[in-house]
Amino acid sequence: MFDSAPAPAFRLPTALTVARIDEENYRTKTIVLNGALEATPGQFVMAWLPRFDEKPFSLVDNDPITLMVTAVGPFSRLVHALEPGDRLWLRGPFGQGFAVPHGQARLAVVGGGYGVAPLLWLARSLARTGRTVTTIIGARTANDLLYAERFAALARFRPPHATAYDLIAATEDGSRGVQGRVTDALLSLLEAGAIDGIYACGPDPMLSALRELGQRYAIPCQLSWEAYMRCAIGICGACEHEGKVLCLDGPVVRD
Amino acid sequence: MAIPFVLFNSRNHGRSIIITDTYPTMNTRTPFLTHTLPTPLVLASGIWGTTVSLLVRAARSGCGAVTAKSCGPAPRAGHVNPSCLDWGGGLINAIGLANPGAEAEVELLAQAKAELEPLGAPLIASIFAGPPDEFATVAATVARARPDFVEVNISCPNVHSDFGEPYAASPDAAAEVTGHVVDALAERNIPVIVKLAPNVPSIGRIAQAVTAAGADALCVINTMPGMLIDAESGQPILANRSGGLSGPALKPIALKCVYDVRKACPETPIIGTGGVTTGVDALEMLMAGASAVGVGSAIHFRGPDAPRLILDEMTAWLAARGMDDLNAVRNRAHHEPLYAAVPTGAPVPSAH
Ligand SMILES: Cc1cc2nc3c(=O)[nH]c(=O)nc-3n(C[C@H](O)[C@H](O)[C@H](O)COP(=O)(O)OP(=O)(O)OC[C@H]3O[C@@H](n4cnc5c(N)ncnc54)[C@H](O)[C@@H]3O)c2cc1C
Ligand SMILES: Cc1cc2nc3c(=O)[nH]c(=O)nc-3n(C[C@H](O)[C@H](O)[C@H](O)COP(=O)(O)O)c2cc1C
Ligand code: FES
Numbered sequence: 001m002f003d004s005a006p007a008p009a010f011r012l013p014t015a016l017t018v019a020r021i022d023e024e025n026y027r028t029k030t031i032v033l034n035g036a037l038e039a040t041p042g043q044f045v046m047a048w049l050p051r052f053d054e055k056p057f058s059l060v061d062n063d064p065i066t067l068m069v070t071a072v073g074p075f076s077r078l079v080h081a082l083e084p085g086d087r088l089w090l091r092g093p094f095g096q097g098f099a100v101p102h103g104q105a106r107l108a109v110v111g112g113g114y115g116v117a118p119l120l121w122l123a124r125s126l127a128r129t130g131r132t133v134t135t136i137i138g139a140r141t142a143n144d145l146l147y148a149e150r151f152a153a154l155a156r157f158r159p160p161h162a163t164a165y166d167l168i169a170a171t172e173d174g175s176r177g178v179q180g181r182v183t184d185a186l187l188s189l190l191e192a193g194a195i196d197g198i199y200a201c202g203p204d205p206m207l208s209a210l211r212e213l214g215q216r217y218a219i220p221c222q223l224s225w226e227a228y229m230r231c232a233i234g235i236c237g238a239c240e241h242e243g244k245v246l247c248l249d250g251p252v253v254r255d
Numbered sequence: 256m257a258i259p260f261v262l263f264n265s266r267n268h269g270r271s272i273i274i275t276d277t278y279p280t281m282n283t284r285t286p287f288l289t290h291t292l293p294t295p296l297v298l299a300s301g302i303w304g305t306t307v308s309l310l311v312r313a314a315r316s317g318c319g320a321v322t323a324k325s326c327g328p329a330p331r332a333g334h335v336n337p338s339c340l341d342w343g344g345g346l347i348n349a350i351g352l353a354n355p356g357a358e359a360e361v362e363l364l365a366q367a368k369a370e371l372e373p374l375g376a377p378l379i380a381s382i383f384a385g386p387p388d389e390f391a392t393v394a395a396t397v398a399r400a401r402p403d404f405v406e407v408n409i410s411c412p413n414v415h416s417d418f419g420e421p422y423a424a425s426p427d428a429a430a431e432v433t434g435h436v437v438d439a440l441a442e443r444n445i446p447v448i449v450k451l452a453p454n455v456p457s458i459g460r461i462a463q464a465v466t467a468a469g470a471d472a473l474c475v476i477n478t479m480p481g482m483l484i485d486a487e488s489g490q491p492i493l494a495n496r497s498g499g500l501s502g503p504a505l506k507p508i509a510l511k512c513v514y515d516v517r518k519a520c521p522e523t524p525i526i527g528t529g530g531v532t533t534g535v536d537a538l539e540m541l542m543a544g545a546s547a548v549g550v551g552s553a554i555h556f557r558g559p560d561a562p563r564l565i566l567d568e569m570t571a572w573l574a575a576r577g578m579d580d581l582n583a584v585r586n587r588a589h590h591e592p593l594y595a596a597v598p599t600g601a602p603v604p605s606a607h
Contacts, residue, residue, distance in 0.1 A: 004556045011341055015487040046337070050488035054336035089485070091340075231339035235555040236350060237304025237324070243312060245303070248559070 009037050013048040013089035018082050019064060024146055028070045028114065029080055033088065036063035041122035042097030042201075042224055042252040046232050048089035049078055056229045056247075058118040058201070059093060068117040068146070094232045095251050098122050098222050104197040106132045108189060110182050110210060112202025113139055116147045118224060119201060123154055126163050134166040134195070136185045138202075142176035145169055183209045190217045200224065211255050221255040279574030282581065283566065285319060287524055287547050288446045288471055290403060292319030293375045295581060296537070296562045297526050299551030300325055300381040300406060300450070301350065305360065307367045314376035317562030318550065321371065322379040322474075323364060325408040328393050330356035335494040340483065345502025345530065346552045347481055349495035352383060352411065357396040364400035377403035379448065383411040387422075387431045391439040398443050406448040407436050407470075410477045410499075423452035423477070426464035437469035446471035448526065451512070453479050453505075458512045459519030472524040474549065476512045479505055502552035506530025510543045514588060517544025532556050534568020542587040 022030040037045075039062040047067065048054040053075045060066040071080045082088060097118070100107065107126070111119045116137050123133055135154075139145040148169055155165040168185045169177025178185055183206070189195050190213060200210050201224035214221035227239035227246045234248030244250055285295040298321040303309035305324040313321050333353025340347055354360065360380075368378045380402035384390040394405055409422040409429050422428045429449070437447050449470040451461055462473055478499025483492040491497070509529025516525055527545025530552070531537050537548045553561040573579055 004558070007341070007343075011343060012483070013337065013485060013492060015485075048337060048492075050485060050490040050492075051494075053494070087487070089487070230336055230350065231346075231348070231555075233339070233341055233555050234559065235302060235346065235552065236339050236348070237302070237306055237309050238353075240304065240306040240309055243308035245309070245559075 008092050008094060009039075010045075010091045013046070013054070013091050015087045015089050016065065018084050018086050018088060020084060021082070024068065025143055027072070028068060028146055030060065031067045031069060031079065031082070031088070033065040033067070033090075035065050037065055037093055038062070039093035040097035040099070041125055042118045042222075043093040043095050044118075044232075044251060045090045045092030045094070046229070047079065048091070049075065050089065052078060056094075056232065058224075058251075059121065060117050061121050062093075065090070068114065070114045092232065094247055096249065098199055098224075098252050100126065100131075100197065100199070104131070104220075106194055106196045107134070108186055108195045108198050108200075109133055109135045110186060110198060110200035110202070110206075111135070111137045111147075112182055112200075112206040113144065114146060115200070115202030115206070115224070116151075117201065119199070120147055120150055120154070122199060123151065123165065127154075127157075129163055132164045132166070134168065134189060136168045136170060136182045138170040138172075138182035138185075138206075140172045142171055145171060145176055148176070181209075182206065183213060186210070186213060190219065195219055198222070214255060222252050223255065224251045225253060226251065279570050279579070281566075281570040281573055281579050283319070285547050285581070287320070287377075288404070290320075290377045292377065292547060294319035294562070294566055295541070295547045296550050296565060297379070297528075297547050298322055298554075298562075299528050299549040300379075300408065301348075302551045302554055305354065305363050305367075307363055307370060310367045310378070311370045311374070312559065313554075313562065314371055314374045316560050317566050318376060320377045320379055320403075320547070321367075322381055322406055322549075323360070323367065323402075324354055325352055325381040325383045326354040326357050326360040326393070326397065327352060327383050327411075328357055328385065328389055330354070330359065337492055337494060338498075340492060341502075341555065342483055345500055345504035346555065347483055347493065347498045347500050348478070349493045349498035351495060357382070357393045360397055361400045364397060364402055368401060368403075379404045379406050381406045381408055381450075382436070383408040385411075385414050387428070387435050390432050391435040394436045394439040398440055398445055401443075402445065404446050404448050404472075405436065405440055406450055406474055407432060408450050408477070409433075410450070410452045421452055423450075423461065424455055426460050429461050430464040430468035433465040433468040433470050448472040448474050450474035450477055451516070452477045453508050453512050453529070457515075459515045462516040462519045462523070466520050466523050470523075472526065472546075473516060473520070474526040474528055475516050475545075476505075476509050476529050479508055501529070502556060503530050503532055505552075506532075506536060506539075510539060513540060513543040513545050517586065517589060531565070532561075534565050534570070534572055537565050537569055538572060538584050541581060541585050544586050544589060546585075
């Protein structure tokens with residue numbers, strides 16, 4: 001009838017069963033579902049609980065479909081109450097993910113708080129590309145730091161021709177890793193001329209600070225922004241950010 | 256008529272290569288009430304909300320006029336999610352008229368108007384309200400932003416109806432609301448467009464009632480009520496349970512409504528809206544009697560460049576038939592060929 005963008009794998013909310021749940025910290029769980037999706041790191045899905053609400057979540061992995069959920073309000077608390085065998089409905093995947101160009105050899109992958117969610121998959125997808133990937137994760141305290149062990153495991157795994165993984169943890173109170181913010185840790189790497197590209201997800205103020213650093217050192221950035229999402233298909237305008245509809249043009253925006 | 260196609264590339268160092276006779280063009284200028292729209296396409300209300308940057312983006316991608324999201328007397332958060340879904344044959348939405356309220360809208364509209372003016376694309380404000388006289392208050396408020404037109408969304412519930420039927424369902428109620436808005440805007444000379452709903456027994460009757468009450472133009476149509484149910488949970492999917500259908504599934508309904516309204520109101524400008532997804536869809540809408548063509552869900556089904564794609568397809572379709580002017584297709588469905596003979600017709604079904 002007409003050419004249009006290919007429909008996502010799950011056009012309408014599709015019921016999936018919970019396979020496994022991992023506790024990450026006092027308010028965050030990783031939820032593994034039975035099922036797989038064609039997707040790229042940085043894309044997101046809309047998770048639905050019938051007659052309650054539907055909310056966006058980054059894909060932590062596509063096979064099996066994995067989400068990381070921090071309990072911050074009514075919806076995420078209900079998701080936390082799910083047990084293996086229960087169902088969660090998803091539609092998606094939606095949006096533009098991260099895409100690392102060939103020329104970039106030394107990458108900084110920066111996550112603030114629950115912003116680490118899409119980054120583990122991004123870092124893992126770069127294995128065996130011979131790059132140097134420095135992951136910088138930050139949070140207020142050691143208790144809030146997410147996926148530190150998972151990133152550290154990536155750093156220990158060193159097959160031949162492998163990507164070199166480094167992990168820097170930054171906490172504002174210094175309870176783990178270096179004291180300060182992720183931007184402080186990144187600054188010294190930028191000053192040393194050791195970074196070709198910045199890939200990040202986290203709260204808006206962190207992303208704005210990273211964008212400024214990127215501009216100052218002329219390093220390209222791919223930043224994943226957050227906005228209230230409704231349709232997730234680029235029609236309602238709820239997720240507008242600087243002239244873009246983030247659900248379609250983003251959430252990863254190139255600078 | 257072919258106008259020169261100017262090609263710039265790095266190889267010719269910015270010098271222009273002029274190719275004539277190969278690139279079809281179309282006279283897209285569309286008279287509409289007090290204005291001439293640069294293209295016949297009008298961004299439908301609610302698409303991309305009221306964000307100024309997105310209204311401007313729509314004009315840059317080929318809309319000859321843009322309609323802002325409907326705003327009401329007070330700020331409204333709208334419904335919980337899911338509130339808008341692609342179900343395959345089209346979209347269904349129950350956004351719940353989320354809007355910042357008329358007072359806050361004034362500034363947005365004024366800024367949008369300032370940015371749209373250099374593009375030659377008029378701005379259409381859209382309003383809704385509770386009781387009929389409140390439409391006048393909201394109209395007077397948004398008028399401060401000097402929009403080029405005000406569209407009245409009468410698909411919201413009539414507060415005096417026991418069943419919450421929309422104003423759009425009754426000729427008297429629709430005319431009453433129209434009268435209030437016309438009076439409120441008369442002083443400022445802002446033309447009034449009334450947006451009709453498809454789910455009425457006789458849309459022509461409603462169209463005549465609102466034009467008699469002073470509507471300068473009509474937008475035909477709003478969405479058609481519908482519901483999705485998720486079989487796994489047995490539950491309606493939209494948080495609001497039901498919503499409005501738009502997109503491809505709506506097109507035949509919209510064509511019939513535009514056709515009927517053109518018959519009922521031969522002289523009234525009509526924005527024909529509903530399911531227009533391709534250039535041929537837009538031409539069919541003009542053939543049914545539309546003066547301009549609304550584009551909404553196509554922004555999803557074709558992507559943000561939908562207006563440009565639709566315009567290119569209209570041009571190509573006309574060119575392939577030796578035409579370059581939209582006037583050649585306007586109202587065509589109302590001029591049927593005449594034959595001297597009558598067709599044989601089908602036999603009466605036998606009674607056994
Ligand atoms: C593209 C995108 C990807 C996302 N990916 C994830 C993800 O992978 N994991 C995840 O946990 N969340 C993610 N979120 C946020 C997620 O949608 C929220 O967790 C969800 O809205 C919470 O709903 P709720 O009803 O539980 O809380 P609400 O009542 O809606 O929110 C409660 C409060 O928490 C704040 N808040 C919202 N989300 C978070 C959060 N995650 N951490 C801290 N504060 C928050 C809100 O601003 C609000 O003030 C993502 C959002 C977007 C737009
Ligand atoms: C997400 C969405 C929001 C809408 N919001 C409004 C609105 O606020 N006011 C209004 O009059 N129509 C609204 N509509 C209806 C459209 O303006 C249009 O009449 C309808 O979608 C049919 O056109 P289409 O098939 O081209 O989308 C909305 C439609 C959609 C899809
Ligand atoms: S949520 Fe992005 S446009 Fe609707």
